[in-house]
Amino acid sequence: MATALVTGGTSGIGKAFATELAERGYDLVLVARDESRLAQIAVEMREQFGVAVETLRADLAVRNDLDPIIGRLTDPQRPIEVLVNNAGFGLNASLLDDDVAIQERAMAVMCTAVLILGGAAGRAMKARGQGVIVNVSSVSAWIVKGNYSAIKRWVLTYTQALALELEGTGVQAAAVCPGWVKTELHERAGVARPNLPGWAWVDASEVARCALDGAAAGKVITIPTRKWRAAVWFLEHSPKALSRAISSKITKSRRSDG
Numbered sequence: 001m002a003t004a005l006v007t008g009g010t011s012g013i014g015k016a017f018a019t020e021l022a023e024r025g026y027d028l029v030l031v032a033r034d035e036s037r038l039a040q041i042a043v044e045m046r047e048q049f050g051v052a053v054e055t056l057r058a059d060l061a062v063r064n065d066l067d068p069i070i071g072r073l074t075d076p077q078r079p080i081e082v083l084v085n086n087a088g089f090g091l092n093a094s095l096l097d098d099d100v101a102i103q104e105r106a107m108a109v110m111c112t113a114v115l116i117l118g119g120a121a122g123r124a125m126k127a128r129g130q131g132v133i134v135n136v137s138s139v140s141a142w143i144v145k146g147n148y149s150a151i152k153r154w155v156l157t158y159t160q161a162l163a164l165e166l167e168g169t170g171v172q173a174a175a176v177c178p179g180w181v182k183t184e185l186h187e188r189a190g191v192a193r194p195n196l197p198g199w200a201w202v203d204a205s206e207v208a209r210c211a212l213d214g215a216a217a218g219k220v221i222t223i224p225t226r227k228w229r230a231a232v233w234f235l236e237h238s239p240k241a242l243s244r245a246i247s248s249k250i251t252k253s254r255r256s257d258g
């Protein structure tokens with residue numbers, strides 16, 4: 001049976017990826033910090049889908065914690081066919097804050113860890129001539145809203161660059177860019193969920209399904225739901241002053257969301 005490794009696979013979008021992959025018959029390696037929750041989700045996945053589940057406790061902001069994950073991704077005896085770089089969190093902080101510790105953590109978890117794990121998986125998959133790397137970006141990559149937007153834009157550009165480097169190797173790198181998803185992200189960031197129209201909320205399971213289908217179809221960027229694809233098209237084609245005005249309104253109305 002093929003194996004998939006999901007970072008942040010215990011909650012929200014990551015748990016939806018784990019569920020979708022298990023439904024598709026993949027054994028799982030789940031990575032997160034909370035050991036008891038890892039154990040609980042592992043039991044759920046085994047009982048519900050009959051797949052094998054390993055857990056790796058790691059704080060992706062801590063460089064040494066990445067080593068066992070790199071070791072697992074590059075183990076030639078136990079190949080990982082799918083890596084989902086999903087773990088992350090919302091940022092409830094101003095760029096003018098004196099203390100930038102949370103910004104550094106965010107960049108370590110959502111950029112540095114993605115770079116290091118993506119590179120390790122890419123090398124191992126390239127040597128085998130197959131594999132899929134899915135990185136979770138966001139529609140926030142198309143607006144300008146603090147460091148979170150910058151981070152998600154980095155994920156998008158990095159994934160496009162990785163896909164180019166892997167072209168012709170049999171390995172697919174793909175970014176998924178969801179709109180807003182009801183997960184624990186807002187509560188954990190200490191902000192209320194934004195008051196958005198129903199269409200703006202995307203189901204986590206739809207995000208996972210679209211991302212895996214998009215990657216399998218060779219798409220480098222997948223934006224789940226037709227309405228969000230239209231919104232991104234609008235942001236890309238509207239005058240810069242208009243998208244700047246939208247970004248300014250969102251930045252003033254709230255500080256953190258997906």
Ligand SMILES: NC(=O)c1ccc[n+]([C@@H]2O[C@H](COP(=O)([O-])OP(=O)(O)OC[C@H]3O[C@@H](n4cnc5c(N)ncnc54)[C@H](OP(=O)(O)O)[C@@H]3O)[C@@H](O)[C@H]2O)c1
Nearest residue numbers: 008010012013032033034060088138180181183184185258
């Ligand atoms: N929710 C949205 O509206 C939305 C929209 C677009 C994109 N996204 C992106 O989707 C991804 C998942 O977010 P979510 O909304 O599903 O949030 P979530 O429900 O809070 O889940 C976050 C997951 O990441 C893990 N995680 C967080 N920090 C970690 C760290 N330092 N080391 C290891 N694991 C860590 C958490 O487990 P532990 O706490 O146990 O470590 C948890 O499993 C993020 O990259 C986010 O930016 C979210």
